[in-house]
Amino acid sequence: MKCVIQHMSAGRMRVHVGTSFMTPEQACILEKYLLGIRGIRSARVSERTGNVVILWNEDSEVILHALSVFHYEDHEAEAADLSGRKLTRDFEEKVFWHCTKRVFKKLFLPAAVRNAVTVMNAVPYVWKGLKTLVKGRIEVPVLDGTTIGVSVFTGDFSTASSIMFLLGLSEILEDYTHRKSVDDLARSMALNIDKVWILSASGEQILVNVSDVHEGDIMLVHSSNTIPLDGIVESGEMTVNQSSMTGESVPSPKEPGSPVYAGTVVEEGECRIRVTSTAGSGRYDRIVKMIEESEKMKSETEAKAIHLADKLVPYSFAGTIITYLLTRNTARALAVLMVDYSCALKLSIPISVLSAMRECARHRISVKGGQFLENIAEAETVVFDKTGTLTYSRPKVAMVVPFGKNDENEMLRLAACLEEHYPHSMANAVVAEAENRGLMHAERHTKVEYIVAHGIASTIDGKKAVIGSWHFVFEDEGVKIPAREKKKFEQIPDKYSHLYLAVGGKLAAVICIEDPIRPEAPAVIAALKERGVHSTVMMTGDSSRTAASVASLTGVDHWQAEVLPEDKAAFVKKEHESGKKVIMLGDGINDSPALSEADCGIAVSDGAAIAREIADVTISEDNLNALIVLKDISDRLDQRIHRNYRFIMTFNTALIVSGAAGILPAASAAWLHNLSTLAVSLHSMTDLLGENC
Amino acid sequence: MNWTKTRFLAYGFLLGSAGLKVLTSKDAKKVYTKITAAGMRCADETLRVVDELRENAGDIAADARQINEDRKREETEKVIEDAA
Structure with a gap:
């Protein structure tokens, strides 16, 4: 597209796009396109002047190129963005x-x-x-x-x-x-899922894009899945968290014949659901209605x-x-x-x-009510989950150590088969590695049981297969290490997180996962302390070894390891009793009790859908610095009100x-x-x- | 004779009979439509000018910030040179 640069200075440029009249729809398209380009920090398009003001980080050449190859016809506007522009x-x-x-x-x-x-x-x-x-x-x-x-x-x-x-x-x-x-x-609470499991005509389970689903298709959902489309339950039983629809945090039970809504999250159980509506905009309108009716805004x-x-x-x-x-x-x-x-x-x-909430949205932080900004300003204690919060939510498989006569790749394939249904960040790492190595699999297992914070159990070829933490595999399930391989077992490096896979009561493999901490984590913790947070706490279900090293690297005041979800919530409750306000950051299913107990529960966007449903604030930036921005905005809002x-x-x-x-x-x-x-x-x-x- | 009162009476008479008909005729409606359209164009133009003013203000602020940063950098460079 032909553009003329009106003004250029370090990190900021103003460009006139096109030669003629620009409609609001076109402005939306352009803005969305530019915001998706790396190196652009912010882009604001005014359809009245036909200009776009771009704030950029790295290289202006990339941006100039992007502008020159841009055509309106290649892209589509987002309906929700358009409504915001029309409001203005x-x-x-x-x-x-x-x-x-x-x-x-x-x-x-x-x-x-x-x-x-x-x-x-x-x-x-x-x-x-x-x-x-x-x-x-x-x-x-x-x-x-x-x-x-x-x-x-x-x-x-x-x-x-x-x-x-x-x-x-x-x-x-x-x-x-x-x-x-x-x-x-x-808009920020609106749906972002792209794939769903469907029952094909031949009875197979296949993964398809949400946009390819038709009315009358049967979709399969189980624990911690987000339901992508409206439908009616055909078979099965489950409880669904509908807090983003109705504001109630008590899970609602569903059985054959119950209606389910797009965007709600399955807490427990699994169901087959017949799709009744493939349109996505219904959810947006429902959210608007829910927000207007809830008192949480004040x-x-x-x-x-x-x-x-x-x-x-x-x-x-x-x-x-x-x-x-x-x-x-x-x-x-x-x-x-x-x-x-x-x-x-x-x-x-x-x-x-309201303006503070909108400013947070501009920093890609979604705050669900004014009360939470106030709580953040007053909070003295911040509790962090480890995996996915202080560490990246994309840990990587470092190596696979097979036991018995098992082959490394076969074990990885088996592990991926079990782990792919659950959105724990460790699970994602296993599935990603299997994909990397080109290990495809058919669904060989029967019903998969997910035991929160412990692991996954299922049956394969008649034998019981489990994968999970030490506590789960060795203590709960009583799995044995093959006698001659004890030394091999002890030699596995300590610095990795270990995921143990056992088949038929015998250890089959140990998957070593490295979980590097986010580089900005220590700085963020230090900045929080400067801003009056007296106590930073890390609580994780992982082992003490890894927890200790992460804690010393990040500089948290206290830490607890091998913690169960109820313990996290109990800790928050204890802080409440001593009159303090608590912020909790987490990303997984095992954080949800603590997230709802905290005065402000913050979910990192890469995490489990249910954490995002229950949380009061969602950080969409893939960067913990958003936490500091949030605290600053809350503190200044407090000052401004006074x-x-x-x-x-x-x-x-x-x-x-x-x-x-x-x-x-x-x-x-x-x-x-x-x-x-x-x-x-x-x-x-x-x-x-x-x-x- | 009271011309003022008579004048007003005449105006009222005209308005009541022919005047109202003219004012609500189709031709008059076309004129009103054109005026309204012009008014909306005027509104759009004004709002466009406002947006442009805002953008220009942003330009000025960015340049000013740049000038200050350059000055600060020169100052620190000078200090380093003296110490070196």
Whole structure:
């Protein structure tokens, strides 16, 4: 595509794309395309100017090339992205027309007509105030209705219209922020699965792309799978976690005839499901509805501020009456009436929280509610899972040590056959290595049983096959090491994580997996400590050896090894009892009890679907630094809310005092009050972190 | 004779009979449509200018940051030279 560089500086370029008109759809396509290119940190396309602003890291040549080979026809826009862009366009147009109408009114309409229009506009506000009053609640609508009504009544049409203008603008602002936040959140929670097991016509199980599935196909799901499409259960029994649909964290049991929904996660059991709908957009709409209905969006501070705002309204009225009694001056009394804390609080604090959530989304962190940002700011303890969190979630098989007369590759093939159904990161490593070595297999085993944090058991050719940790294979299952090979066993290097495979009660192979820690982990832990996290804890189901070395490398304060999932949750509970707030980071199924117990459960995106369902925050960056970004945003949000609160209180009190003392005319007081409210709200929408993060 | 009152009476009469018909005729509607379309174009153009202003502000900020970084680098280089 023909592009012209408008401006270039280190790490930032602005390019005009194409020669003619750009539609919103095209802008979405371009943005998505650019964000997928390595070396591009961020790309923002404005369809109005036809320009894209790209922030880049490595090499501008790559980017220039990417732009030159780009064509709109080659790519497709994502529906959800488009809805977000349309929301912003609507918002901008609404603001424009709102301001234009006012300018038009003031400049062009003759006075009589203008006043008539003002009176007409005032009616809804007054009416709403009356209705709230009739219900017995003296709240913000009553205040607004009174100020506007009184202004109109005393003939001060200009004040009335300016109040309504600013109130209208604030409403547009709040509505937009709320909708955009819901849209961003829903988009990040939307479905990302691409493959599913289907029962073919001949009764075989085959793995297909989700997009190739038809209505009426039978799909197979078992524990920890995410259900990719809506359907009805044909056979089998299972419990499903539907928290992303309904908000309930208690698993819901399913049996033949029960409906299941796309995006929910199977906790236990397995089923065959007949697909009823292949469309994907239903889930997005459902998430939006769920978010709107849940109370989780509001944080405690927000709720308290709003409650306070409502309680202050009667005092505003009281203040007005007292001023009138003391000064016998209607104008000054009115000035007190026009300045209230309530609408400023009610507007700016939710906007701050929602904007912070959206900023997190821009850093590819998905936060499911304002309450969690508040908890992160207050948290003093952070608990880490080891595998997949402090270490990469893609460990690699270092070597396979066969025992008995078994062949190395055969054992690897067998292990992959068992491990491929479960999304533990060790399992992924085994499956990946088998694929690398070109070892394909048919499904030779019978029903596979997954024992959380221990391993997998199944039957192959009549013999019991198990694969898993030391504790599971040797202690629980009582597997024996072939006598002559004890030395071989002891010589297996300690620095690897070991996965033991046994067939028929005898050790068949030991798979050595190396699990390197993420290079940024020590720096992240140090940064957390700088930010007031007094205790960093690592808890893992892995052996003490590996845990000890990882702990010393990363610098965590405490660590525990060979921990069962219930123990993780129990630890979190203990911290709660001593009054501390706890953040938990994990990625696997065995982290889910602890994740739901924690004040803020964070899931790393490469991990198990169920961890992501239950978690309150999902980090999508393949990098732990997102944790620091999250903590910074939470801390600064906390500071911003308190600063807003202080500003609103002091500024408005000053206005009230000036108005009551007669220094400031009522109209100016109203104007300054509404303007400051708008200013605080607009400021609350700005980023908490700088652009260079 | 009170010309003002008569004038207004005349206007009202005109408005009521022929005027209203003209104002709501199909031709008038075409004019309104054209005006509205022009208004929307005006809105789009204004919003485009706003976007452009924002982009230009970004350019200026980026360049300014660059200047400051260059200055800082020169300063540190000078210091190293003196110590060397």
